[in-house]
Amino acid sequence: MPKVSPVLLDEQLCFSIYSASKKFNHFYQSALAPFGLTYPQYIAMLVLWEDAPLTVHQLGDRLELDSGTLTPLLKRLEKQGWVTRVRSRTDERQVLIHLTDMATTKRDEVYQRIGQCQTLLGMTNKEIDSMMTELVTVKEQLDNVSNQRLIPKKVDDLV
């Protein structure tokens, strides 16, 4: 074993991001409590408001979630009256997610609330853009490394 450097939690970018993600999650979940939406439910609604109806698969592509997560989430959204789930008649394998009238009606209220929340954060568009650009770079690297199987199964495959 060659000499190794200690790995300190507070120096890990992954933990910074993990922690920020949880805080954002909590922030929006609180802000959207009047609407009864969790954070994952909210981002699903965002995509649907942009582009409904969508199949489960299409929604999953945008959210980077699979049917294992989306099916129960969409059932809950359906029970709460935001969406309907209907088998496609042209392709019985697909389930189309439609917005309800309630969802269409409440869209602008949610948009407005989110706008107010963003104001509270006090970040400029420039700051947000800069951060998102950096995040895209990191995510691309993470995707590359995963796809190229640079992470082997055995400890010592990597020198």
Added chain:
Amino acid sequence: MPKVSPVLLDEQLCFSIYSASKKFNHFYQSALAPFGLTYPQYIAMLVLWEDAPLTVHQLGDRLELDSGTLTPLLKRLEKQGWVTRVRSRTDERQVLIHLTDMATTKRDEVYQRIGQCQTLLGMTNKEIDSMMTELVTVKEQLDNVSNQRLIPKKVDDLV
């Protein structure tokens, strides 16, 4: 209802961070597969390698997790031989998390593996520091807004 702007998923910093967090999670979980550690288990071990033994509460302070998450996670780490959970004799309310000999032995292997993973990401220290600094700012804002209860329960409490 005043005029409102649409909220587009791809412009949301929260989603960028949420997505990056999941990718990091997957990245390290794959990298640590030879050790059988999940990402949350790994960051728990990082803290313990810095500072064991710790109470559940102390560990939770570092990780920003409560006993509802940590108790089952630590039971799994115990079952896999990384830690022991022992009631403190001086304060029977506390449970002290100790490292096992195996954990101590494997520490440097994990440290090394993580070092290799960080190399793969190809980010400079400067880039990482810059990003973490920005994240600290965002997180502080999120904490401030939450603590000051600027997020009310009713939609129209916020003008």
Added chain:
DNA sequence: AGCAATTTAATTGTATACAATACTCTGGAA
């Protein structure tokens, strides 16, 4: 000492995530 308030973990219940599997449907090849 006696007792209420607080602290600490564990438990319960709900909601993600995601790998792996099952199941149904579709489109094409023989």
Added chain:
DNA sequence: TTCCAGAGTATTGTATACAATTAAATTGCT
């Protein structure tokens, strides 16, 4: 037409997260 590989969704099983509650131990106050 029949068969089958692949697509799309749902289900199962495991592991987080976290709010709310419970239970036990300790502290502080009288």
